[in-house]
Amino acid sequence: MSFSWTRVRAISVKELRDYRRNRFVVGTMTVLPLLFVVLPLIQVFDAYAHVDSINLNRHVGLSMLYMLLIPAFLPSTLSAYSVVGEREQGTLEPVLITPIRREEFLVGKALAAFVPTLVIAYVVFGIFLAAVSLFAHPVIASAIYSGTHVLLQLLFTPLLAGWGIWVGIAVSARSTDVRVAQQLSVLGTLPLLAILALLSLNVITVSAGLAVGLAALLLVIDLLAWLAVAAMFDRERLIIGRRT
Amino acid sequence: MPMTPQRATQEAGGPEPITDAPILAGPNGGSAALVVEHLTKRFGDRVAFDDVSFEVGYGEVFGFLGPNGAGKTTTVRTLGTLLAPTSGSATVAGIELRPENGPAIRSRISIMPESPGLYLRLTVMENLECFAGLYELDDVRGRIARALRAVNLEDRAGDQCGSLSKGLRQRVALARALLNDPSVLFLDEPTSGLDPVASREVHGLIVSLRERGVTIFLTTHRLEEAERLCHRVAILNTTLRLIGRPDELRDRLFSQSLDVRLRSPLDDANAVLGGLPGVEGWEQAPSGYTLAVSDPEIAAPQVARALVGAGADILSIAESRHSLEDVYLELIDEDVEARRR
Numbered sequence: 001m002s003f004s005w006t007r008v009r010a011i012s013v014k015e016l017r018d019y020r021r022n023r024f025v026v027g028t029m030t031v032l033p034l035l036f037v038v039l040p041l042i043q044v045f046d047a048y049a050h051v052d053s054i055n056l057n058r059h060v061g062l063s064m065l066y067m068l069l070i071p072a073f074l075p076s077t078l079s080a081y082s083v084v085g086e087r088e089q090g091t092l093e094p095v096l097i098t099p100i101r102r103e104e105f106l107v108g109k110a111l112a113a114f115v116p117t118l119v120i121a122y123v124v125f126g127i128f129l130a131a132v133s134l135f136a137h138p139v140i141a142s143a144i145y146s147g148t149h150v151l152l153q154l155l156f157t158p159l160l161a162g163w164g165i166w167v168g169i170a171v172s173a174r175s176t177d178v179r180v181a182q183q184l185s186v187l188g189t190l191p192l193l194a195i196l197a198l199l200s201l202n203v204i205t206v207s208a209g210l211a212v213g214l215a216a217l218l219l220v221i222d223l224l225a226w227l228a229v230a231a232m233f234d235r236e237r238l239i240i241g242r243r244t
Numbered sequence: 245m246p247m248t249p250q251r252a253t254q255e256a257g258g259p260e261p262i263t264d265a266p267i268l269a270g271p272n273g274g275s276a277a278l279v280v281e282h283l284t285k286r287f288g289d290r291v292a293f294d295d296v297s298f299e300v301g302y303g304e305v306f307g308f309l310g311p312n313g314a315g316k317t318t319t320v321r322t323l324g325t326l327l328a329p330t331s332g333s334a335t336v337a338g339i340e341l342r343p344e345n346g347p348a349i350r351s352r353i354s355i356m357p358e359s360p361g362l363y364l365r366l367t368v369m370e371n372l373e374c375f376a377g378l379y380e381l382d383d384v385r386g387r388i389a390r391a392l393r394a395v396n397l398e399d400r401a402g403d404q405c406g407s408l409s410k411g412l413r414q415r416v417a418l419a420r421a422l423l424n425d426p427s428v429l430f431l432d433e434p435t436s437g438l439d440p441v442a443s444r445e446v447h448g449l450i451v452s453l454r455e456r457g458v459t460i461f462l463t464t465h466r467l468e469e470a471e472r473l474c475h476r477v478a479i480l481n482t483t484l485r486l487i488g489r490p491d492e493l494r495d496r497l498f499s500q501s502l503d504v505r506l507r508s509p510l511d512d513a514n515a516v517l518g519g520l521p522g523v524e525g526w527e528q529a530p531s532g533y534t535l536a537v538s539d540p541e542i543a544a545p546q547v548a549r550a551l552v553g554a555g556a557d558i559l560s561i562a563e564s565r566h567s568l569e570d571v572y573l574e575l576i577d578e579d580v581e582a583r584r585r
Contacts, residue, residue, distance in 0.1 A: 004380060006380045011378075021365040090357075093326070097326065099350045
C-alpha cells in the first residue's frame with residue numbers, strides 16, 4: 001500500500017468541516033487576522049505624522065511583523081489541537097484503526113491548517129497593501145514596496161506556517177491537554193519569529209539574495225521538522241499515552 | 245462439587261441462543277479468520293495478556309469475556325495492529341500480524357471501540373464519508389447507504405452526531421465499522437453504557453450481521469449477551485482460562501444435576517437418595533435437594549420412584565442448567581482464590 005492522497009484528502013476535508021463548526025476556531029480565524037490588519041495599518045498611518053522622522057523604518061517594519069504573526073500563531077494554534085484534541089474526543093482510535101499511514105494522517109492534518117492560514121495571511125496582506133497604496137503617504141508606500149518587505153512576507157508566510165504546524169503537531173502528539181498544547185506550540189514559534197523581527201525591523205539588513213537564502217534554510221528546517229514529527233508519531237504511544 | 249441454581253438466561257423478546265458455529269472458507273481459502281498462537285503483551289512489568297492461543301472461523305461469532313483489566317481490549321488492539329505484541333504470533337484475516345502488514349490488515353478488518361468516537365460537529369453522512377475516504381472505497385454513496393440501512397439509520401444521515409442519543413451514536417459507529425465490508429469485525433463492549441432498549445437494538449444488529457455470515461469478535465463482560473449471541477466464547481483473565489461453546493463450558497466445569505422440589509423435607513434423605521443408580525451425590529437446597537447425577541435421563545425416573553416410595557410430595561424434578569455466568573464466576577473465583585493463596 002503506497003501513500004494515498006485519497007486518505008489525505010479525507011482527513012483534510014474532515015478537519016476543515018470541523019473547523020467551520022468550531023466556534024473557537026472560527027473566532028481565532030476571524031479575530032487574529034482582523035487584529036493583524038488593523039494594528040499594522042495604525043502603525044503605517046501613525047507614521048504619516050512623523051514621515052520625516054527616523055522612525056519611519058521602525059513603523060513600517062513593525063507593521064510588517066504584525067503580518068507575520070498570522071502564519072506564526074494561527075497554524076500552531078490549529079495544529080496543536082490536531083492529535084490531543086482527537087484523543088480527548090475519543091476519535092483518534094477509530095482513525096488509527098483504518099489503513100491510514102502516519103505520513104498520510106500528518107499531511108492531512110497539516111494541509112487542513114496550512115491552506116486556510118495561507119489564504120488568510122495573503123488576503124490580509126493584500127488588503128494591507130491595497131490600503132497602503134490608496135491611503136498611505138507616498139513616502140511610506142515607497143518604503144514598503146521598495147525594500148525587501150514584500151518579498152519577506154511572500155516567502156516567509158508559508159514557511160513560517162509550516163514550522164508552526166509541525167511544532168503544533170509535535171507538541172500535540174505528546175500532550176494530554178489541548179490548552180497546554182496550544183500554549184506550548186505558540187511558544188515554539190517564537191524563536192523563528194524573533195529572527196524575523198530582527199529582519200523586519202532592519203536590525204539585520206537583508207538583501208533579496210539573503211532573504212531567499214534564509215527562506216531556503218527555513219524550508220530545510222521545515223522538512224527536517226516534518227521528518228522528526230513523522231518519526232515521533234507512534235500509534236502505540238498515541239493509544240495508551242506512553243511507549244512500551 | 246459446585247451446585248448452582250438454575251438461572252434464566254434469555255430475556256423476553258431476545259434472540260435465540262445459538263450453538264452451531266459455521267466455519268466458512270475465508271478469502272484465501274483458509275477456514276480461520278483469526279489464528280492466535282501464544283500471543284503475549286506486556287507494558288513494562290505489567291502483563292496485559294499472556295500466552296493466549298485460539299482460532300476463530302469465518303462466519304463465527306466469537307465472544308471474548310473477562311473482568312475489567314483482563315486484557316480484552318488490549319488483545320483487540322493488538323490484533324488490530326494498534327499495539328505490537330511482545331511475543332507470539334497471529335494471523336488476522338489471512339495476513340500475518342507484522343508491523344509492515346499493518347495497513348493491509350487494517351483494510352480487511354474493522355474495530356468498533358467501546359466509545360463510538362464520532363466527530364460530533366459533523367453529520368452522520370460526513371462522518372461516514374471521512375471513513376469511506378480513509379478506506380479508499382469505491383461507490384461511497386452506495387456503501388454509506390447500505391451501511392446506514394444495516395443499522396436502520398437511513399433517515400438520520402443529515403443529523404449532526406452531537407445531537408444523537410448514545411444508542412444512535414453506537415449505531416453510527418457500527419455503520420462506520422461495516423463500511424469496508426470487513427472480513428473480521430471486532431466489537432469492543434458494544435453495549436457498554438447503553439440502556440436496556442438501546443442494548444437490545446445493538447443485539448438485534450449483531451444478530452442480523454451473524455445471519456449475514458459476518459465474522460464477529462465480540463468482547464464483553466455482559467455474559468447473557470455472549471451466551472445469546474456467540475457461537476463460542478473464550479474467558480480471559482490475563483491468561484486464557486477456557487474456550488468453547490457455552491454449553492460445552494458448562495458441561496466441562498459443572499457436573500450435571502437435578503433440582504428436586506418437595507412440599508416438605510425428607511425425614512432421612514440419605515436413605516432415600518443415597519445409592520440410587522446415576523446419583524453421585526446430593527445436597528439440601530432451600531426448597532428441596534440438588535442431586536449430582538451422571539446422566540439426568542437415567543437418574544430422574546429412579547429419583548422419582550424412590551421419592552414416591554418414601555411418601556414424599558414431589559413438586560418438580562428438573563435438570564439444572566448452569567448459565568455462562570455460573571461458568572464465568574466459577575473461573576474468576578478460582579483465580580481470586582489462587583491469588584489469595
